[in-house]
Amino acid sequence: MSLPLLYEIPFDATRADGRCTEGITPRKSNWALRIDEPPFHAYPVTGGITFTFGGLEVNRQAQVLNTGGRPIHGLFASGDILGLFFHNYPSCTGQTRNVVFSRLAGRHAAAQGL
Numbered sequence: 682m683s684l685p686l687l688y689e690i691p692f693d694a695t696r697a698d699g700r701c702t703e704g705i706t707p708r709k710s711n712w713a714l715r716i717d718e719p720p721f722h723a724y725p726v727t728g729g730i731t732f733t734f735g736g737l738e739v740n741r742q743a744q745v746l747n748t749g750g751r752p753i754h755g756l757f758a759s760g761d762i763l764g765l766f767f768h769n770y771p772s773c774t775g776q777t778r779n780v781v782f783s784r785l786a787g788r789h790a791a792a793q794g795l
């Protein structure tokens with residue numbers, strides 16, 4: 682049985698093309714292509730979280746800020762718990778963020794005698 686395509690629009694891997702399915706769950710919202718010619722190959726896959734959008738807010742000393750924008754004494758943060766990617770993900774910047782803010786956190790924590 683071939684899957685119906687809601688929109689008969691050209692496949693375009695370079696953008697969310699809106700070429701979607703209907704009648705199956707979960708619905709495929711983009712890049713839907715019919716797979717109706719053998720040979721068929723199947724591979725096990727799983728989901729993973731590469732990073733999250735949003736997170737704790739810190740200042741340039743890696744101090745965590747409260748909801749009023751003031752540093753919380755003795756609390757520093759780095760890594761995935763930080764907010765950074767609010768609109769898009771510039772490739773490979775995750776570890777750069779981690780290294781930079783971890784160094785800042787360590788330096789300023791040491792300077793405070795923590």
Ligand SMILES: Cc1cc2nc3c(=O)[nH]c(=O)nc-3n(C[C@H](O)[C@H](O)[C@H](O)COP(=O)(O)OP(=O)(O)OC[C@H]3O[C@@H](n4cnc5c(N)ncnc54)[C@H](O)[C@@H]3O)c2cc1C
Binds near residue numbers: 774
């Ligand atoms: C598939 C994938 C691909 C990625 N590719 C890139 C890339 O190409 N470039 C890039 O820059 N970044 C990439 N990242 C992001 C990068 O790996 C993360 O930003 C980085 O690992 C975050 O480091 P972290 O120390 O903040 O968190 P984590 O590496 O998640 O470390 C947190 C640690 O805390 C431990 N922990 C959790 N809860 C507790 C607890 N209660 N008690 C004790 N320990 C606890 C966990 O076991 C874990 O070891 C990728 C991530 C993923 C998942």
